[in-house]
Amino acid sequence: MQTAMPIADTRRPWLMTAVPLVAGLLLMYTPTVLELWRTIWQSEEQGHGPLILAVSLWLFWQKREEFAAVAQDGGRTTLGWVVLAFGLLLYVFGRSQDIILFEVGSQIPLLAGACAVLFGWRAVRVVAFPILFLVFMAPLPAAIIDSMTGPLKRSVSVVAEVVLYELGYPIARSGVVLQIGQYQLLVADACSGLNSMFSLSAVGLLYLYLMGHASRWRNALIVLSILPIAFVANALRVMILVLVTYHFGDEAGQGFIHGTAGMVLFVIALALLFAFDSVLGLFDRRGGQRKGTA
DSSP, X not given: OOOOOOOOOTHHHHHHHHHHHHHHHHHHHHHHHHHHHHTGGGSSTTTTHHHHHHHXXXXXXXXXXXXXXXXXXXXXXXXXXXXXXXXXXXXXXXXXXXXXXXXXXXXXXXHHHHXXXXXXXXXXXXXXXXXXXXXXXXXXXXXHHHHHHHHHHHHHHHHHHHHXXXXXXXXXEETTEEEETTEEEEOOGGGGOHHHHHHHHHHHHHHHHHHOOSOHHHHHHHHHHHHHHHHHHHHHHHHHHHHHHHHHOXXXXXXXXXXXXXXXXXXXXXXXXXXXXXXXXXXXXXXXXXXXHO
């Protein structure tokens, strides 16, 4: 009489390798996260950072079964070691020189390289989006902010002036200062929409990833629409602020800025994104019907 052989737990080798990797990442990046939490994550511009981290971890967790199914011994993949070494050097340089952009950004090549070396490139492809999504944790470089803030403020000011003037409001503009009735409003750096575009890009790409549209042209158009939609949403936010100030006074306008401006921006942007995707969906279904009847 033969004794039945126990079924091997194929997950154990993967787990035994993943636990030290996770422990090492926690050791390296916990001080970074704590520093971000005490500094830039407290600002309105970078307040989305904790959400980006939480979403990435959630996406990793959602992919755990698929990851385990393809995880294998990564072997001596030269490219994987190169990517891993680059990530480690980027982290050491950013940490030692207090360059938060490099320190946070090092997560991407470090995670990709470590997964390639330990589990193979097929496993990396499974978690490619959660890894790349971490780029939105990194603050925008100062050079980009300085070069784009001015033009964006002027563009938002022009759009707000033209639209409200066409609607019959007594509005005029001088540079980035809007004069409506007895009130003068300065379109400040925070109203340029640059940081909003960055955070809304994250939301838009996450939306696209979760929807999983099969149509490539639909996905491409949605990606191309993210920044214009973010700009339009920010222009609408500025116009709402101007109208609140004009009709209810300066105190109401200032209260709107500090109270609900960010929420209004995201609601407007998401509504525009959903509406645009719905319109594309109509053409997508029609195209599918024509293909099916051809």
